[in-house]
Amino acid sequence: MTTVTAPFGTWPSPISAALVAAGATPLSSLAIAGRDIYWLAGRASEAGRNTLLRRRGSQAEELTPAPLNVRTRVHEYGGGAYAVAGDTVYFSHFADNRLYRQAGTGAAEAFTAPGRQRFADFVVDAPRQRLIAVRELHGEDPHGQPANTLCAVGFDGSETVLAEGHDFYSSPRLSPDGRQLAWLTWDHPRMPWQGTALWLAEIGTDGLPGTPQCVAGGSDESICQPEWAPDGRLYFVSDRSGWWNLYRRGAAGIEAVCPLEAEFGAPHWTFGNSMYGFTPAGDIVCTYIDKGVSRLARLAAGGTTLSPIATPYDEIRELKVGDGFVVLLGGSPTIAAEIARIDLTKGEVEVLARSIEALPELGYLSVPESISYPSAGGRTAYAFFYPPANQDVQAPAGEKPPVIVISHGGPTGMAASTLKLATQFWTSRGFGVLDVNYGGSTGFGRAYRDALKGQWGIVDVEDCIAGAQYLVQSGRADGDRLIIRGGSAGGLTTLCALTFHDVFKLGASYYGVSDLQGLDDDSHKFESHYNEYLIAPQPQAKAIYAERSPINHTDRLSRPMIFFQGLDDKVVPPPQSEAMVQALQRRGIPVAYVPLEGEGHGFRKAENIVRTLEAELYFYRRMFGLHHGMDASIAIDNLRD
Numbered sequence: 001m002t003t004v005t006a007p008f009g010t011w012p013s014p015i016s017a018a019l020v021a022a023g024a025t026p027l028s029s030l031a032i033a034g035r036d037i038y039w040l041a042g043r044a045s046e047a048g049r050n051t052l053l054r055r056r057g058s059q060a061e062e063l064t065p066a067p068l069n070v071r072t073r074v075h076e077y078g079g080g081a082y083a084v085a086g087d088t089v090y091f092s093h094f095a096d097n098r099l100y101r102q103a104g105t106g107a108a109e110a111f112t113a114p115g116r117q118r119f120a121d122f123v124v125d126a127p128r129q130r131l132i133a134v135r136e137l138h139g140e141d142p143h144g145q146p147a148n149t150l151c152a153v154g155f156d157g158s159e160t161v162l163a164e165g166h167d168f169y170s171s172p173r174l175s176p177d178g179r180q181l182a183w184l185t186w187d188h189p190r191m192p193w194q195g196t197a198l199w200l201a202e203i204g205t206d207g208l209p210g211t212p213q214c215v216a217g218g219s220d221e222s223i224c225q226p227e228w229a230p231d232g233r234l235y236f237v238s239d240r241s242g243w244w245n246l247y248r249r250g251a252a253g254i255e256a257v258c259p260l261e262a263e264f265g266a267p268h269w270t271f272g273n274s275m276y277g278f279t280p281a282g283d284i285v286c287t288y289i290d291k292g293v294s295r296l297a298r299l300a301a302g303g304t305t306l307s308p309i310a311t312p313y314d315e316i317r318e319l320k321v322g323d324g325f326v327v328l329l330g331g332s333p334t335i336a337a338e339i340a341r342i343d344l345t346k347g348e349v350e351v352l353a354r355s356i357e358a359l360p361e362l363g364y365l366s367v368p369e370s371i372s373y374p375s376a377g378g379r380t381a382y383a384f385f386y387p388p389a390n391q392d393v394q395a396p397a398g399e400k401p402p403v404i405v406i407s408h409g410g411p412t413g414m415a416a417s418t419l420k421l422a423t424q425f426w427t428s429r430g431f432g433v434l435d436v437n438y439g440g441s442t443g444f445g446r447a448y449r450d451a452l453k454g455q456w457g458i459v460d461v462e463d464c465i466a467g468a469q470y471l472v473q474s475g476r477a478d479g480d481r482l483i484i485r486g487g488s489a490g491g492l493t494t495l496c497a498l499t500f501h502d503v504f505k506l507g508a509s510y511y512g513v514s515d516l517q518g519l520d521d522d523s524h525k526f527e528s529h530y531n532e533y534l535i536a537p538q539p540q541a542k543a544i545y546a547e548r549s550p551i552n553h554t555d556r557l558s559r560p561m562i563f564f565q566g567l568d569d570k571v572v573p574p575p576q577s578e579a580m581v582q583a584l585q586r587r588g589i590p591v592a593y594v595p596l597e598g599e600g601h602g603f604r605k606a607e608n609i610v611r612t613l614e615a616e617l618y619f620y621r622r623m624f625g626l627h628h629g630m631d632a633s634i635a636i637d638n639l640r641d
Contacts, residue, residue, distance in 0.1 A: 003394050008401040008430035008478075009626050011393040015360055015428045017617075020421045021609035025355045026050075027329055027339055029272055032322045033084040037352060039329075039339055040070055040081070048604020052082060052089060055352050068108060069094035072271075074120035074136045074148075075168075075526040076571055076601070079270025083122035083131065090131055092119055099131070099153060112157050116140075119153065121271040123172050128207050130154045132162065132172045132181070134271065145525040150183055152207065162209055163199070168192070168526070170271060175228050181209050182226045182234055184217075189529035189537065192268035193412055193442075193449065195219040198226055198236055200249075215249055216240075222446075224265040225275065229301075230282050237265035237275070239446045246276065246286070246299075258304050263289040263443055267412040277321030285309070285326050285344070287316040289443040292370065292382055292414065296328070298344070310347060313340075315416040327352070331418025333367045356421060363391025366427035368417050368435070375466035379439055379451065379459075383467050384417050386426075386433040387476065395430065402481035402624065403432035403471055405464050405504070407493035409486070411452060411534070414442040425613060431620075432477055438463035438493070456534035457548040460493045465503050480505065481624055485616075487511055488572055488601065495550040495580065499557045506623050507561045508616050511572045511601060514580045515552075516545040522573045554583035560590035562619040562634075564612050566599030585637050592619055592636045 006012075026042030037055040042048055050071045052064045064070055071094035072081045082091035088103040093110070097118045102108040112119075116138040123132040135151035138144075150163035150172055163169065166185035170192070173182045181203055186196040197217035201209035216238060217223040224244065226236040234249040235257070244265030246257035264286060266273055276286035282301035287294050294316040297306035313330030317337070320327050324344055331337040336356040342349050359365075366389035375381040388401045395401065404426055408415050415435040426433050437443065439459040440452025452459050464484060471477035484504040486494040491512015498507045513519050520531055535541050535548070546552050561584060565577040574595065584591035594615050596608050603609055615634040621627040622636065 003392060005396055006393050006430070007626060008388060008395045008399055009481075009621060009624060011388070011390045011428065011430040013390060013425070013428035014364060015421055015425050017425065017610040017613035018606075019360075020425050020613060021606040025353075027337055027353060027355050028318075029079070029081065030274070030318055030320045030327050030329060030339065031082070031084050032320045032327060033086065035322070036084075037320075037322075037327050037339075037341065038082075038084055038089070039353065041353065042604065044604060044606040044609065047598070050081070050094070052091065053353070060352065063089060063102065064091070064108065067095065068100075072097070072118055072120040074118045074134055074271065076524050077270050077526070078120065080121035080134075080272035083124050085124035085126055090122055090124065101155065111155055112153060112159075117159070118146075119151070121170055121172060123174050125152070125174060125178065127178055128152075129156075130207075132174065134169050134172070135159070135161075145528070148525075160207070163201075163212065170268060171224070171226055173226050173228055175234075176230060176232055179203055182215070182228070184223060184226065189532040190219065191527075191530055191533060192224070193222045194533060195221060196223045196268075198223045200234065216247070216254055222265075224268060225273065227277065229278050230280060231301075235276075235284075239265070242446045244446075246284070257284070258299055258306055260288065260306070261445065262295075263445070266414075267410070267442055269410070269412075274318045274320060275316075277319065277326075279321055279344070280323050285319065285321045287319055287328065289414075292416070292437060292443045294330070294416075296326075296342075309342065309344075311340075311342065312349065315418045331355075331416070333417045334362065334365065334419055336419045336421070356419075359419070360421075360424070360428075361391070363389075364428045365389060365419065365424055366433070370417070371467075371470070373466060373470040375439075376459075376462040379463070381439065381463040381466060382437040382441075382444065384415055384435045385471065385476070386423055386435070388427050388430045388432055390428045390430065393430070400475065400478040401430055401432045402483060402620070403434055403468065403477040404483045404485055405468050406433060406435045407438065407460060407464050407484065407486035407490035407497075408435070408441070409488035409490045410442075411438075411440045411456060411460060411489040411493070412442050412449060413489075422613070425617075429617070431483075432471070434467050434471060436464050436467050453533055454536055456489075456531075457492055457496045461497045461501065464493060464497055465501055468503055483507065483620060485510070489513060491572070492516075492550075495557075496548065498559045498561065499550040499553050505559060506620060507559060508564070508619070509561060509577065509580070510564045510603075510612075511566060511569050511577065512563075513572055514550050514576050516549045517542075518551075518576060518579075519572065520545075522575075524570055527571070551579050551583065554580070554587060557584065557587075558589060560619075560623050560636075562592040562594070562616060564594045564596070564603075564615075566596050566601065566603060568598060568600045571601040588638045590623065590636055590638045590640070592634045594634060 031038040072092040201212040284299040366386040368384035485508035487510035
């Protein structure tokens with residue numbers, strides 16, 4: 001094989017934008033019914049439609065063909081869009097928000113009426129012929145806040161409120177005998193990873209819960225994923241120790257199950273998250289995050305010591321436990337996200353579905369290094385560094401690569417090392433990539449998560465800057481070609497880094513926040529008070545908003561930028577991007593804007609994934625003078641040769 005020499009950033013790569021768009025199938029929402037295994041798969045070629053698949057025996061089949069779209073927009077982020085009981089599935093159809101029932105090989109039939117209600121997080125209460133779900137009821141005023149309740153939805157379409165009075169509900173769970181119901185609530189201004197309450201009530205003969213008892217939680221304790229053990233005891237995850245650990249409700253009160261400085265839970269951005277479950281004998285099979293890396297383990301019924309279960313995965317996003325097996329969604333630096341079944345007796349791993357069926361050769365893949373480095377205020381920050389990698393090309397002697405620093409969204413998200421073609425798209429072309437777990441990220445305990453309290457736009461920016469400088473000082477990055485990119489909350493990090501600091505030379509914002517006050521004014525209910533935690537409560541926040549919002553300081557922004565924005569985005573509406581674009585246009589700074597019809601908060605359509613990647617690549621190369629031989633894929637305002 002002949003190796004050619006070419007400047008970093010110009011390497012020819014077999015990992016095309018089309019391969020990124022067509023090759024990655026989003027996988028999510030695992031379920032088990034007997035020996036059958038269910039999951040959702042995204043169809044980028046069908047405008048991002050979610051379809052439900054079932055693995056029965058050795059065959060997988062699609063249960064919800066087009067135009068059915070198994071998706072909900074409760075809290076806007078959705079999740080928990082279906083449930084299974086026996087041979088029947090119940091699901092929310094995105095186009096009309098109605099609930100559908102599909103039995104066996106029969107056709108799907110709607111059993112709720114059209115309306116302004118949305119549903120999520122279903123539990124099948126078969127003896128009472130109903131689902132228990134979270135209902136979000138929207139009023140006629142599109143700017144008004146919806147009402148969230150816990151609701152019973154009869155198979156005849158009737159709706160009965162089971163619990164109300166709190167701002168948010170999630171995780172209804174029926175006891176094995178059907179006599180008790182547990183659920184979670186939280187109220188403004190808290191987000192669910194700040195403080196939630198776990199409730200428990202007896203269900204009367206009329207099907208309604210009695211007076212609920214608060215089992216655990218509060219304003220400063222985050223509870224997630226309540227589950228019933230086969231013996232009827234209630235388990236849950238709490239961060240009362242500073243780490244999301246397992247607990248159970250015992251005769252003498254709340255009992256810690258296996259204390260560990262690791263995370264057995266994750267922030268509730270979507271419904272239906274699952275990181276542990278029970279075997280029929282009562283053993284717990286769980287995944288937990290240890291310093292940003294996932295582990296799989298088993299805890300014998302009544303035991304206190306975890307027994308590790310070997311897997312090839314460094315990230316496990318969710319799991320479900322069956323009789324003698326576990327199903328999980330996992331990945332690693334050389335394994336794209338995939339659904340696997342692991343035999344709990346033999347340890348055998350069977351892959352059921354892959355997000356990418358045909359991977360590039362290993363010689364084109366960059367394997368990340370997990371790094372930690374000093375940041376401002378004595379903090380230690382964490383990141384994954386992907387060096388440029390391409391078996392066909394080498395850089396000229398002495399040249400250092402441009403590096404793209406990624407600031408993830410959330411901002412309580414977590415960068416993981418699972419193979420993503422969207423990352424390899426860059427590294428195979430000669431860019432380094434630094435994926436930062438800045439202060440505020442999940443996976444490192446509550447204190448690390450709370451490092452962003454009142455510090456959004458500061459701590460996250462400092463950690464991204466420190467990471468870039470760490471690479472420059474260690475000789476792994478060109479200090480004159482540092483790029484920062486981010487989406488949503490990570491977009492604010494990107495904009496703040498470019499506006500208030502002079503380290504990065506270029507930036508890309510995907511539906512990023514530029515105006516904190518505008519975010520409050522336009523935000524949906526779920527996040528409408530989030531800035532009280534991230535910035536400050538009103539009226540103190542007003543001055544801080546003005547100080548930290550990049551839109552108010554465009555006179556300090558002198559770096560070229562490209563913006564990508566879904567025009568249907570309800571989380572970060574288009575004016576957030578458009579105001580920044582217009583300001584840069586007026587100031588004569590090179591800027592490009594790519595608005596996308598029919599896209600919301602995150603891009604689902606294959607053609608738009610291709611368009612954005614190709615535009616971003618052209619923009620970087622054009623700004624660094626590396627665009628020779630490239631066709632202009634976008635218009636760049638204020639371009640100077």
